[in-house]
């Protein structure tokens with residue numbers, strides 16, 4: 508489904524990002540750049556996949572992001588898919604949330620997405636096609652206790668994406684922008700939550716379980732591929748019915 512496509516996935520070392528990288532590689536992408544701050548966790552990629560390139564990159568570092576994207580443009584001449592997946596949480600009730608917790612989450616989840624997309628979009632527009640997929644969350648549409656910072660960023664990316672859908676296609680380019688909003692997914696981000704919280708969330712989910720990273724990667728693959736060629740500005744919820 509991704510033959511000949513040049514793809515970039517941020518936060519590609521673990522969890523949902525790792526699963527997206529592997530799914531794209533198996534779908535015969537020309538190359539998948541797995542970008543993460545944690546290179547040790549990506550050491551296996553080169554021996555397992557010929558078409559995955561691990562890259563140490565902090566999405567908050569605008570200079571490093573610009574230099575990396577310029578290199579890819581130079582080497583391949585086109586960029587087809589950007590998945591803004593890197594994200595963090597620093598949860599606390601509003602009255603206890605520190606300025607550092609606010610800034611850290613906004614910096615990665617919102618400014619990181621801005622940095623990456625701003626660097627990549629011109630190449631897509633120039634090339635006449637492309638797909639930008641940004642990881643939101645059901646928290647970005649419906650909010651959650653203790654996640655003011657996270658909710659602001661995950662709602663913010665939905666709003667940015669709607670604007671981009673209009674902006675990127677202004678001159679006729681088939682450059683699409685969409686979000687995926689996962690529900691409650693089994694990854695290192697959620698694995699240490701208390702058993703009680705997990706049981707409660709599962710009981711609130713009509714399909715009765717936490718999602719797997721694969722459940723999310725399938726949706727991202729669809730939005731990355733030409734099978735979703737007439738879909739832009741949308742948010743695809745993948746949550747087992749948690750938020751209806």
Ligand SMILES: NC(=O)c1ccc[n+]([C@@H]2O[C@H](COP(=O)([O-])OP(=O)(O)OC[C@H]3O[C@@H](n4cnc5c(N)ncnc54)[C@H](O)[C@@H]3O)[C@@H](O)[C@H]2O)c1
Pocket residue numbers: 517518519520521522523524542543544545564565566567591592593594595615619642643644645688689690691692693694695696697
């Ligand atoms: N797990 C869930 O239940 C869930 C639900 C909704 C949305 N999401 C979103 O999905 C995305 C992936 O979540 P996950 O559960 O796989 O998380 P995770 O914590 O398992 O993985 C996130 C990855 O992002 C990387 N990262 C963090 N900051 C970075 C930076 N500045 N630059 C580059 N890489 C950075 C980390 O090193 C890590 O490898 C996130 O955006 C998250 O908010 C997750």
